[in-house]
Amino acid sequence: MGYLIDFVLHIDSHLVNIVNTFGGSTYLILFAIVFVETGAVILPFLPGDSLLFAAAALAANPAYGLHIWLFVAIFLVAAIGGDSLNFYLGRRTGAALSGRSWFNRLINKERLAQSEKFFRKHGPIAIFLGRFLPIIRTFVPFVAAGSQFSYRRFLKYNVSAAITWVIICCGGGYFFGNIAFVKDHFSAVVLGIIVVSLIPAVVGWLHMTIQTRRAK
Numbered sequence: 001m002g003y004l005i006d007f008v009l010h011i012d013s014h015l016v017n018i019v020n021t022f023g024g025s026t027y028l029i030l031f032a033i034v035f036v037e038t039g040a041v042i043l044p045f046l047p048g049d050s051l052l053f054a055a056a057a058l059a060a061n062p063a064y065g066l067h068i069w070l071f072v073a074i075f076l077v078a079a080i081g082g083d084s085l086n087f088y089l090g091r092r093t094g095a096a097l098s099g100r101s102w103f104n105r106l107i108n109k110e111r112l113a114q115s116e117k118f119f120r121k122h123g124p125i126a127i128f129l130g131r132f133l134p135i136i137r138t139f140v141p142f143v144a145a146g147s148q149f150s151y152r153r154f155l156k157y158n159v160s161a162a163i164t165w166v167i168i169c170c171g172g173g174y175f176f177g178n179i180a181f182v183k184d185h186f187s188a189v190v191l192g193i194i195v196v197s198l199i200p201a202v203v204g205w206l207h208m209t210i211q212t213r214r215a216k
Contacts, residue, residue: 007047010186010187011047011050011051011054011190012054012057012058012186012187012190015051015054015055015058016058016064019058019064019066026066027070027071027074030051030055030071030074030075030078031074031075031077031078032078033046033047033051034048034051034052034074034075034078034079034082035078035079035081035082035085036082037082037137037138038079038082038083038085038086038137038138038141039081039082039083039085039086040086041086041089041090041138041139041142048134048137049132049134049165049169049193049194050190050193050194052071052075052165052166052169052170052173053169053170053172053173053177053189053190053193054173054177054186054190055071055075055170055173056068056071056169056170056171056172056173056174056177057173057174057176057177057178057182058177059071059173059174060173060174060175060177060178061178068170068174071170072166072167072170075166075169075170076162076163076166079131079161079162079165079166080155080158080159080162083131083137083141083158083162084141084151084155084158086138086141086142086145087141087142087144087145087151087154087158088145089142089145090141090142090143090144090145090146091145091146091151116139116143118130118136118140119140119143119144119147124149124153124157125157126140126144127140127141127144127154127157127158127161128157128160128161128164129161130161131158131161131162131164131165132161132165134194141154141158
């Protein structure tokens, strides 16, 4: 876990190491991280927003020989595909997995309950909004599938959310990631991105906790 935290906070230097070590395979590695973040259901802690921002910042620097439009393409496919796999798992095996002790140990039940409440409160738009909320975005497709939401409707919100998310994160990194101040304080910027993206989830958790205590 310590390495994961370091990877997220110093993602720019780690990405440079990945590029220098793996070259063109960097695209495949980053695709896998974004895909697994939502697709695997049990790995909500992998970097998302900050990874896109940092990758786009590197693409804006000619020294690394990376292509921003290739990043945009693979991140779109990874986001849409990961959510679709998550949805499929929720539709096909959701009930069966929920009864497995090993699954319950891996899944944060509190986060799953929070995602269920988020989906009930916002309805279909939760699929779109969830893409911008770390951790929550990993569970929303799973919850939507369990609610017997049709995949066709899910895909509509999934695609629009992925396009918006990738454009915002990659656009921000490409146009602002190499500004001197941002480069000199990259870790602080990444931490700021994480904090801002987590605020809605934290507020929702606090609201749910307060309501639960009042109901007792």
